[in-house]
Amino acid sequence: MAEQAQEFDVVVIGGGAVGENVADRAGRTGLRVALVEHALVGGECSYWACMPSKALLRPGAALAAARGVPGAAAAVTGDVDVAAAFARRDEITHHWDDGSQVDWVQSTGISLLRGHARFTGPRELTVEGDDGPVRVTARRAVVVATGSAAVLPPVEGLAELPPWTSREATSAQQVPARLAVLGGGVVGVEMATAFADFGSAVTLIVRGDRLLTGAEPFAGEAVAASLARLGVSVLFGAETRSARREADGVHLDLGTGADLVVDEVLVATGRRPRTTELGLETLGLEPGKAVAVDDALQATGVDGGWLFAAGDVSGRTATTHQGKYDARVVGDVIAARFDPRSSAADSPDGATPGDRALAAADERTAGPWSRYRATADLGSVPQVVFSRPEVAWVGLTEAAARSKGLDVRVLGYDLENVAGASVFAADYAGHAQLVVDDARGVVVGATFVGPEVAELLHAATIAVVGEVPLERLWHAVPSYPTVSEVWLRLLETAGL
Template identity: 70%
Template sequence: MSEPTPHDGATPDTVTYDVVVLGAGAVGENAADRAGRLGLSVAVVEHELVGGECSYWACMPSKALLRPGAVLAAARAVPGAAELVQGTLDPAAVLARRDVFTSHWDDHGQVEWLDSAGIALLRGTARFTGPKELLVSGEGGDTRLIARHAVVVATGSEAVVPPVAGLAEAQPWTSREATAVEDVPARLAILGGGVVGVEMAVAYRDLGAEVTLLVRGDRLLTAAEPFAAEEVAAGLRDLGVDLRFGTSATAVRRDADGVHLTVTGPQGDGQVDADEVLVATGRRPRTADLGLDVLGLDAGGALEVDDALQVTGVADGWLFAVGDVTGRTATTHQGKYDARVVGDVVAARFSGEDAAEQAAAERDAGEWTRYRATADHAAVPQVVFSRPEVAWVGRTEQEARDAGLQVRAVQYAIGSVAGASVAADGYAGTAQVVLDEDRGVIVGATFTGPDAAELLQAATVAVVGEVPLDRLWHAVPAYPTVSEVWLRLLETAGL
């Protein structure tokens, strides 16, 4: 491995690595690991916990909060087990288990992994001072950091607090506070009907809170199929969530009695009282403090990249970006996929002539190569761990039509499949595939229902592999499993 060295003629506070990765979250870790596999020296810069948002404030703690309620609902749907289930969740036990998944917000284990992988860690905040040059400011002072070959920006995103009068002063929660809570509030108001808003509405109802979900538009989960959004809305109401569409907060104030939101909606103006308010109205790339202006880039905006994750508009091809910061992906799993792509591109391009030639050859070989993030365009998987769960991949029916494809949507009630009836009494869910009629392949799929996420990988393989329907017909699902819905979908499609 190429060793880090002091920069020629510089002070001892200057250090050089072949590759520098900004951000040590799950995405940055993957990019750093792949970039160093052919011998390049790699350093990551992180000012918070190594492991990032997913490990401590998003994916892992949120799913740890959601899983107990899903298990309880599953047990109650099976006679013989249902009779043994009494009472509600134990919030203290749920939070204690959540703490295990976050390692009690201690990144010691993640730091050990970096050490074992030969990746250097610089604690602090980084700011560009020129091409391939950064100033890292930490508790121990400043360090001048030079990248011989490449810099990868993987700084993620941050929650946006909308400019509602009094909201910022009311000290609202974002997803961080919601997933790291120590005491469950009796009343929670949530602004926003996206993934965070929906999932936290479920989690806090399970934990015993009264939840009011305020949605400015007329539906939830705008990226999902409309039928899936409707099923989730019905599920939230069944859980006892006060779900209000077309409703906005116009003012917020906090006093000794809690948080008070002035709202306007179909029924006119009113007030929602809560103990805490969670803002889940969107996120923005975390780029404002990176000094991108010295590179001629927009400070605070997303970094536009090509399919090799190289930032466009920067000369000499040394700057890359990956994950939320690009505006292309908004999930950890897709960000990690992009990180594997960018890591392989950087390793091949800069670790030697033979590797660079190999990378160039593979990039030119076809659309589906590990040196391109092809899946970002039409094969992105997404799961919302609501009740019912929603899982989808590829294009929705409307997105496919907007792309000029001649498509047909085929639906089937999952509860009609034998395996679903075994899994749960009254199993309710829907499967839909979007068929490209010209090519005879699936370009999108959506599933709703208990554990719908487990159906998603087969759909992802079908979409990415562009498996012809007449070939997919021979992929026989086991009986009796929920996956038998694939057979029913193909039969409904006319095969």
């Protein structure tokens, strides 16, 4: 079959949430955009990460919330209905059918190319699909948005099991009686919680001495205590030396004498940028590594200003919401810079109207917060862990702030002492903390731990991004009785 050839203004490699947003924004000034995806359009978040994992976690959280309310607790007569939870998860993932996502792509005028993309040179790719190879040329820009893949640690026999990763865990159709989870990060903590709710005997194996190392230490401590109450065995300072599957299950050697025997092993020890098979070496970049970018998400290692990267693949972000933020930035940069309605032909300095629009936007901000720069990646990233209790934070932890040389004040308050918490549940427990840059009097970090505290996070994100002075936050009156009243208590703790 003869090789086909197609030409576009912009080619986006990766049709997940990040790639979809890049393609949508990049085409808004009339650029012709192609989206390349070899698997399901919608990507990891829609089918194997954010959406299915939260669907699996929600039944247990709802039952726990009901049991904490006198008057409702008596109505709870059973445990999680696993079959119904799986069925709901299947609905949310559209039974792993991307038809509705494909319909959306086509409705926007974006061209969908099914297959694996590989660079053959600057702005040149080959897309290997079911109908044969297609040679694709990008006249203006290429954006790499291929996400990340789970990493298996170098444990003897582990790959041969084979183990679960987050994909197998979130798409599971059966609940293992015994489950070992390797890793104490977000995926490990969330899946340990979900499968404990489903009745698994879960062992969480953590090499370090705490959970959720990216959060404040008190957050990991609260989650560890909660997992223990759920019946999860949390092993700190533990290292898996080897793994083998035998008739009675998977045997894990932890160096303690007797093997830990389980039915399945979930590896949640980290992820790597998915760049191994993209042909990056033809561009002078290293396969398997992140594509380094500047704040406009333009690749710093490639000349010509045509290559961009967004999402996990850039090494800057590790959440869907932050990846989509980066996608909006890079999509807008491309739409403005390569606006087909503009031309540099008559400009003495060779700059297009798009170039000048970017420069003017940067100047108008009188600071770093241009819509054409992914500034929030540097210190305003929000993160939620849907454990029980939930953990939500944004910006810098105390340790990170001090490592940057900031003179900080830490303000803390127990959430159970807020009126709204006592209404929410009789046994409500949690903690809120602000990290304040004393020199400027602004919040640079916030952490909340407790039931449904994720809903508190966006107010904190606005405070951090907006660099709102504490004296002004004093006039942001929280509604009563809500858990948000903790903002008033925190400001009172600051002496206001």
